[in-house]
Amino acid sequence: MNQFVLQQGCSRELQMFPHIIEFGVKKNISIQLDSLPDTTVDNIRIYYIMDGKFEWNIHERQYILYPGDIAFILPNERFGGTKGFLEIGTLSWIHINAQKPENGKMQFGNWSRLSENETQMIGKILLLNKSVVLERLSEASRIFVSLQSELFNHEIGYHTRVNQLLDELLIIITRRLTRQTNSGRDFSKNFLQLEQKLREDLSHQWTVEEMAATVGMGTTLFNERVKSYSGFSPLNYLINIRISEAIKLLKKPDLNVTDIALDTGFYSSQHFSTTFKKLTGYTPSEFRKKNIS
Template sequence: MTERSATTSPKFKAGESGMWYHEENPGPIASLPFINQFGSMKFSKVRMDENMRPHLNDGIEIHFIESGKYDWVIENRSVELLPDDLSITAPWHWNGSPAGKMDMGQINWLIIKPEAFSPGAPLQLGNWSKLSSGFQEELGNMIAAEKGMVLKKARVFKKYFAELKDELLHQREGYERIIANLIENLLIELYRDLKHRKLKIDEDDHFIEQLTSMVQHDLTKKWIVDDMASHFGMGKTKFTDEVKRLTGYPPNSFIINLKIEKAKAQILDPKGMDLSDIAYHCGFSSLQHFTTTFSHRTGITPGKYQSQSKKHESP
């Protein structure tokens, strides 16, 4: 069997080359019922294809980008797939090109058909897999929880697609077992990556929770970035970068947001203080400073915010 190309197969148009096995052209995956599709296509010019618009597939869909840039959408969220990026979606996650367009570049994809997997049923790959049921269930939970995900710079997965492509292309003796092993190893690699990602997210959440708690404990204190960084065992630059990465704001601006949120809560408290006292307890130097900052961050003065909230409370 030879690799499909634009010059050897009438099913491919000029500017396209590669391989694509699916229900209407199963080829070697006919003996691999746990694979719905496998494709490895290179495009030397833009191709319009309605089949590539956002869609659902009866399986776990994985894309790996070797070259080019693909504008994609996953569950109504726009994403940009770049070289070495890996996208993963569950059977109920819409994904595809919003314009039905395949840009210049090379893209690989694999659709694994599990025996069972739905929002209400744990992942069960089937008898072909030797992975434990616990492993499968946890992997399925991670895929489902993300509502479609993109792993950036996931070059480690490139080898799996290259080896799958080679086995499907040449179909040497025992290729079915080798392909099953390759897919299991790919899923183990994916599990490890997602597990590390979850741990990192948990660490990030804990960091912001600690920072928020520390600042809220004394909003009147004049917080110094160097001191806060030292508290977390970081240098000023790393601390600033981390806070900005996780909150979207540099430390001082993040602290102001915390002060504003506290002020809002006190303004809405029916037993609350007057605005001058709120300004003091939230760490503002004066009522004017409080009013100016509050207006800048919310688009409304504290007084108007207070009067509007009272109107909403009136019967």
């Protein structure tokens, strides 16, 4: 790949793609001080390393990147060279405009052909993992090369192709993220990981697809494994955790029942009350009265 930098507002190649803020390839042959200071990024940034070795700080963690590695950085997070400069080597990058995540939801924009469900799930997984470095993500190389050729050659259908490639890039990054710690051997480990993720964000309206993706599995296998491992369907297991947490909160006198319901992921205090009573025989307020005297 030759060196180039395309920037939104300056480069005609990006006119059709307002969501691509910057796209470039750089072969860095000399070190310049302060060429990569620590900053807070405001877009999604994806770097692909082609040659050399880079030491970066991403979201308060230090990484060393080698050829084939991908760095994925979310808006609002810190990013910069560990020593403040860009090391010698070759890399490609793209900055994609994304609205700041709200309520744990990520919006990519109208260009994306991902369904609403998929966007939510991908956003969720990216946000859960924060910024990351993925080692030897070889599929990324092909996408960066194709992106460049589509943007410069303007062959028929290029508008659709570029956006497809961006979607694909997000998909392969997400898939790798969910599979990273997952060997296909130790389900109990994955299940504990899932349990922790669920507890960290209990108010979220989890779907089975999201839960499965969190541990890098397809939903069919996931359903089957959860059932045989835990005795519960994934959603029933989630209700277990919700009610257990709710019980703990009900035993603290200073929280109101509606807040507890919403904090533990029930749609409403009514939904909470019905579910709770069915299992324990008590309404949440009766239960509270019994336990706080």
